Amino acid sequence: MKEMLSGNEAIARGAYEAGIKVASAYPGTPSTEILENIVQYKEIDASWAPNEKVALEVGIGASFGGARALVAMKHVGVNVAADPLFTLAYTGVKGGLVFVTADDPELHSSQNEQDNRNYARFAKVPMLEPADSQECKDFTRLAVEISEQFDTPVMLRTTTRISHSKSVVTLGEPAGGLPAPALERNPAKYVMLPGNARIRHRFVEERTDRLADFGETLAINRVEMRSTEIGVITVGVAYQYVREVLPEASVLKLGMVWPLPAGLIRRFAAQVDKLYVVEELDPFIEDQVKAMGIPAIGKEIIPICGELTPAILRTAFNLPQTATTEPERLPGRPPNMCPGCPHRGVFYTLNSLKAYVTGDIGCYTLGFMPPLSAMDTCVCMGASIGNATGITKVVSPEERQKVVAVIGDSTFLHSGITGLLDMVYNKAPATVVILDNRITAMTGRQENPASGYTLMGEETFQVDLAQLCNTLGVQHVRTVDPYDLADTKRVLQEEMARPEPSVVITQRPCVLIKREGAFERGESQAVDFEICSGCKACLKLGCPAIIWQPSEGERGKAMIDPLLCTGCEVCAQLCKFSAIKALR
Numbered sequence: 203m204k205e206m207l208s209g210n211e212a213i214a215r216g217a218y219e220a221g222i223k224v225a226s227a228y229p230g231t232p233s234t235e236i237l238e239n240i241v242q243y244k245e246i247d248a249s250w251a252p253n254e255k256v257a258l259e260v261g262i263g264a265s266f267g268g269a270r271a272l273v274a275m276k277h278v279g280v281n282v283a284a285d286p287l288f289t290l291a292y293t294g295v296k297g298g299l300v301f302v303t304a305d306d307p308e309l310h311s312s313q314n315e316q317d318n319r320n321y322a323r324f325a326k327v328p329m330l331e332p333a334d335s336q337e338c339k340d341f342t343r344l345a346v347e348i349s350e351q352f353d354t355p356v357m358l359r360t361t362t363r364i365s366h367s368k369s370v371v372t373l374g375e376p377a378g379g380l381p382a383p384a385l386e387r388n389p390a391k392y393v394m395l396p397g398n399a400r401i402r403h404r405f406v407e408e409r410t411d412r413l414a415d416f417g418e419t420l421a422i423n424r425v426e427m428r429s430t431e432i433g434v435i436t437v438g439v440a441y442q443y444v445r446e447v448l449p450e451a452s453v454l455k456l457g458m459v460w461p462l463p464a465g466l467i468r469r470f471a472a473q474v475d476k477l478y479v480v481e482e483l484d485p486f487i488e489d490q491v492k493a494m495g496i497p498a499i500g501k502e503i504i505p506i507c508g509e510l511t512p513a514i515l516r517t518a519f520n521l522p523q524t525a526t527t528e529p530e531r532l533p534g535r536p537p538n539m540c541p542g543c544p545h546r547g548v549f550y551t552l553n554s555l556k557a558y559v560t561g562d563i564g565c566y567t568l569g570f571m572p573p574l575s576a577m578d579t580c581v582c583m584g585a586s587i588g589n590a591t592g593i594t595k596v597v598s599p600e601e602r603q604k605v606v607a608v609i610g611d612s613t614f615l616h617s618g619i620t621g622l623l624d625m626v627y628n629k630a631p632a633t634v635v636i637l638d639n640r641i642t643a644m645t646g647r648q649e650n651p652a653s654g655y656t657l658m659g660e661e662t663f664q665v666d667l668a669q670l671c672n673t674l675g676v677q678h679v680r681t682v683d684p685y686d687l688a689d690t691k692r693v694l695q696e697e698m699a700r701p702e703p704s705v706v707i708t709q710r711p712c713v714l715i716k717r718e719g720a721f722e723r724g725e726s727q728a729v730d731f732e733i734c735s736g737c738k739a740c741l742k743l744g745c746p747a748i749i750w751q752p753s754e755g756e757r758g759k760a761m762i763d764p765l766l767c768t769g770c771e772v773c774a775q776l777c778k779f780s781a782i783k784a785l786r
């Protein structure tokens with residue numbers, strides 16, 4: 203049977219066919235839909251972990267218990283999971299373990315553009331890279347088999363274009379006859395004390411040599427001989443662009459990008475007049491090919507930044523553009539928080555208080571955008587609190603009072619807890635605002651330990667954030683309704699003035715949560731044109747439901763789109779003329 207599947211859907215199907223028993227992840231674009239699709243396969247225990255390190259540790263546990271496991275995350279998540287990864291490379295596995303890294307060339311939804319092929323080489327674990335959805339499914343199963351055959355975790359790298367594009371996939375049957383999970387005591391393999399780890403390091407180096415030999419004849423490292431004028435070594439989605447732009451070129455398509463098959467590369471290079479390496483981001487393959495003494499052209503003509511496209515390849519190879527390769531010119535649409543977003547009023551208030559805001563990763567990072575313009579730093583998940591602590595160590599006592607760290611509920615649970623513990627322990631007098639909207643909103647409303655539900659939809663323990671902060675040693679924890687601007691401002695002012703660490707939890711559910719009773723829509727608001735003075739105070743919120751009508755009256759007037767308005771009434775609190783009222 204055949205189906206049209208995205209790369210992420212195909213990896214989920216591949217996990218099912220590979221007999222994966224445990225899957226764990228932290229949501230992050232472009233990897234999120236892998237676990238969301240795995241949920242349909244009831245044979246697999248799928249769960250959101252509070253962060254990527256924990257996700258990998260859960261996968262490792264399942265593997266040590268003898269079951270096949272998959273963990274998934276976006277590229278920056280691998281930075282969080284790197285600690286267990288590097289030691290897992292030494293312990294190896296029992297049940298096969300696939301570790302998906304979904305990279306994001308072009309930074310469609312990320313804070314950097316790192317090329318995680320470097321992680322495979324650095325951690326000394328093999329990496330496979332599919333070029334379409336069929337390969338996403340097939341490589342997932344192959345990765346599990348290689349994992350068990352070579353006693354190693356196997357990384358599966360996708361990129362945004364592969365994760366989200368759909369292509370035809372032939373479905374297969376799930377693997378049968380797998381051994382039942384069981385406890386096995388083998389401390390020499392699984393306890394990485396120095397004495398054991400030294401022995402395992404030698405094993406890791408020998409394993410890399412064996413994998414390189416294995417790659418020489420592995421079917422997914424494939425030579426396609428055509429004209430010998432041009433030969434291209436390529437991988438992943440770049441393979442599709444090479445086939446489209448250079449249909450006559452001979453191609454060495456690598457499915458395993460680490461370790462590389464040196465013999466195969468040498469033989470291919472010897473058969474072509476001119477050798478190119480076409481790959482996105484870093485010259486990962488190119489540098490290794492050149493280090494083998496093989497002349498090749500790569501980053502001299504292929505950009506090192508951003509996603510490749512057929513148009514970029516045409517330019518690189520001095521080929522004329524075709525009508526279909528010209529990008530469509532669409533109107534620019536700056537990102538914005540949703541109408542009724544509970545974070546909007548908080549950022550409006552922080553701006554009005556002239557706070558120095560250390561921000562974090564989530565949809566609330568949009569607090570950086572005008573007109574809210576209330577975020578001064580943003581580095582990585584969980585960094586806001588440590589950044590605030592660091593800043594308070596160096597600025598004057600007056601400036602210290604302005605420092606506010608802002609972090610979402612999911613991000614706080616991901617990696618903010620330790621930052622807050624440090625802030626309390628080291629007596630940094632900053633205020634932390636936890637924007638608690640009861641969901642992991644940015645990646646598409648995934649459950650987390652504060653939401654009260656698991657990925658499988660079961661009710662579960664719901665962490666009490668205020669109690670958690672108290673337990674971490676915060677003496678001053680206050681909860682406010684962010685829809686109440688006056689109260690939010692009063693509490694923020696009081697806590698910012700306090701020369702001690704404090705936490706303000708702003709609690710309102712995300713307007714997009716569909717679960718019954720989570721978010722209640724209020725009465726849509728409307729502007730009374732007779733009363734509106736055209737002062738533009740309501741526009742300072744940047745709510746997409748508020749439209750400016752420049753031709754109305756002498757100064758123009760505001761208007762509210764009743765379809766977009768969720769009735770949060772935050773704009774009404776800003777209108778000194780009481781022109782904004784419920785629509786009757």
Ligand code: SF4
Nearest residue numbers: 734735737738740777
């Ligand atoms: S704040 Fe009130 S008076 Fe001013 S533009 Fe908006 S609706 Fe009109």
Ligand code: SF4
Nearest residue numbers: 542745767768771773
């Ligand atoms: S009440 Fe005002 S701020 Fe809230 S969603 Fe409607 S227009 Fe936007």
